Amino acid sequence: MYKFRTSCRACGYAAPTAPSGIKAAPSSEKLIPVFSLGVQPLANDFRQDGEEYSGYAPLEVLFCPRCTLAQLSVVVRPDILYRNYAYVTSPSQMMLDHFQKLAYDLADEMGHGIKDTQIVEIGSNDGRLLNMLRAEGAREVLGIDPAQNLAKIAREHDVPTLAEPFTRDLARSLSEHKPEPDIILARHVFCHVDDWQDFVAGLEVLAGKDTLIALEVPYVVDLLDRCEFDTIYHEHLSYLSIRAMVSLLSKTNLVLHHVIRYAIHGGAILLIIRRRDAAEPPHDSVGQFLDAEKITAETWQTVGANASGKITALKRIVMDATQTGKRVCGYGASAKSTVWINACGFSKKQIEFICDSTVQKLYRKTPGTDVPILPEDQAFVQCSDYAIMFAWNYEREILDKQKSFTNGGGKFIIPHPNVRIVP
Ligand code: TMP
Secondary structure, rough: OOEEOOOOOOOOOOOOOOOOOOOOOOOOOOOOEEEEEEEEOOOOOOEOOOOOOOEEEEEEEEEEEOOOOEHHHHHHOOHHHHHOOOOOOOOHHHHHHHHHHHHHHHHHHHHHOOOOOOOEOOOOOOHHHHHHHHOOOOOOOEOOOHHHHHHHHHHHHHOOEEOOOOOHHHHHHHHOOOOOOOOOOOOOOHOOOOOOOHHHHHHHHHOOOOOOEEEEEEEHHHHHHHHHHOOOOOHHHHHHHHHHHHHHHHOOOOEEEEEEEOOOOEEEEEEEEEEEEOOOOHHHHHHHHHHHHHOOOOHHHHHHHHHHHHHHHHHHHHHHHHHHOOOOEOOOOOHHHHHHHHHHOOOOOOOOOOEEEOHHHHOEOOOOOOEEEEEHHHHHHHHOOOOEOHHHHHHHHHHHHHHHHHOOOHHHOOOOOOEEOOO
């Protein structure tokens, strides 16, 4: 189900040494273990009764002292994680606003807007973003996503989608049939990929001299600053710093050109990458981010201590509530909810259900527990005294939407950035 990964996927630190013709010997370098949640179920492995779960795997973070990349110690087989993927890009207003901002930034970076452009999106999910970019004037769009179920939805919305992982081989076959795309976009997919050398080689094959590559990834500095430990799960193989990205690209014909910071998903960055031979000089932001980044193994180790404090705080609130006869539910069956529920050891006794708007998750159970997912319907929330907001990245929107719950005396427990009760 999984394999161990002991060398840095960005800079190769701790890779076995292999003098020509001799079998590779283990390296004397070692990545540093900095965070662990023991053994955990796969965060999006929501199953119906009677269906088999994929299983458990270690959830441990290793730190590279050379390039500051943090990565999981194991890689779960992608076909297990993604074949039938329950994560669907949220149709929330916050996400739609973010897509608008992203479209604006891409247009700005292109210089002449996105009208008449050809766009390839890697990890295109249900095709929502490509659909929007087409409405903004993109001439031709192509999605690439290994999840068969999501590729099917995208095609139903007229977004041509290849249900395959992005690799160098796929890039080669695409480049034989199509002209170079104007934009290659990949939102929250790069840190799900194990073999960065192959992925980047694919980008090199596909990108022309004027192609703009835009990778949106969670920013590790936000995770560290706000102890977002619930964003650490098996799909997120890497926790990316700008330093690690620069190190990875240093051996390629691509270069980091511009970095833009976003608030979405608890803090993300858009990495604009261009070919080294492109005419544009790099933007000041790259140097500024590099100067500001001060990540060490010790920075990471404080996440462990702070996470234990947050877990204890949530357990205490929920135990106090249930012991006094109060009813608790969860709001948003995000992957983060699986991390929290398993880290706290909750079952249906403490959290009766989680409500969620995603059809694909309904009437399934939170991995590792018997907590069911029910529709996001006022009636379900209304019967609870407390709702734990596991989708805390949509706090404002959910509070607005569920005013009748809070007006009726219901309270949200928001676990981020610190565990607190609202109102
Ligand atoms: P995400 O943080 O990984 O995007 O997951 C958020 C989850 O919360 C997702 O399953 C959709 C769900 N959700 C709701 O149920 N209602 C809402 O209003 C919002 C914004 C999200």
